[in-house]
Amino acid sequence: MGTRTADLLAAAGVGIGDEVIVPSYGTTDVVEAVRAVGAAPVFADIDAWSYCLAPASVAEAIGERTAAIVPLDVFGHPADVTALQALAGARPLPVIPHVGQRPADSAEALQRRRHHAAYLDGRLTGVLTPRTAPGVEHRYHSYVVRVPGNGRPDRDAFARALRARGVRCSVPVTTPMHRTPAYARDVRDLSLPETERAAEQCLALPVDAGMTRRELRHVVAACNALGGLLPYDVAA
Structure with a gap:
């Protein structure tokens, strides 16, 4: 589970010793993908209504070892990827939306x-x-x-x-x-x-x-x- 997300993290150079900011509210797949590349998950809070990662909480969680942010679309509400990308600042910080296993909707x-x-x-x-x-x-x-x-x-x-x-x-x-x-x-x-x-x-x-x-x-x-x-x- 979370294999595609792990592949994307690895392709972005995320690995042992790195930290990846993830939601605590959601599935275990996200955390498993982070651990699969040897990185450590760092939990951030969610928005009260979308249930997706709250950009303000993510900003507080960013540290020297932060290598990526992995948001999750929750219950069908898409994460605010644009707001999360704006947090990177001067140094590159990839935002890699978690790729789930749900089949495509008709x-x-x-x-x-x-x-x-x-x-x-x-x-x-x-x-x-x-x-x-x-x-x-x-x-x-x-x-x-x-x-x-x-x-x-x-x-x-x-x-x-x-x-x-x-x-x-x-x-x-x-x-x-x-x-x-x-x-x-x-x-x-x-x-x-x-x-x-x-x-x-x-x-x-x-x-x-x-x-x-x-x-x-x-x-x-x-x-x-x-x-x-x-x-x-x-x-x-």
Whole structure:
């Protein structure tokens, strides 16, 4: 996994002794690609709404040994590669988007997912719906909402209640990479507040291209029946 990204890192001259800035929120593929070339991953925080690497956090993580930045498109929202490239400054610092294993979308499937996402956006009231940065085309590989309240306990209770009502849902990222046993001891003082908040609050709802309008209405009814939006500020 992550072989193509590892090949691109190696081609850019990244290797033993180097550091590569990566997201902690996402798949293990990115970290595996960095380790495959002998480099060390350095975790940066994510944007509160795109869930992709936050350029401001990446800027703080850049050090003398930084050799590359590997962003990840998350849930179908593309990373802000242009903003990350602007961080390089005077010395070359390649930005190498992670190449995942997801098959290419057909135009019809992509259009239907976006149509379904727009339907949910306009009708869900019990959760915080996704936001897309201006000018960005979201591919909605997953339709990820936030469950406001007291973090993981409320999100998990909400998920159980939805499943009891027949709605398929899942927690997209249960544990950020910097909190896994492989890294937690080495980065115990690392603060990635948006990453940890997302891991505690996010829930993926079904938005498959093949869903019917009746199925979408059922998702909306089940979510909205669990209560209205609580006072909440995602950036607090």
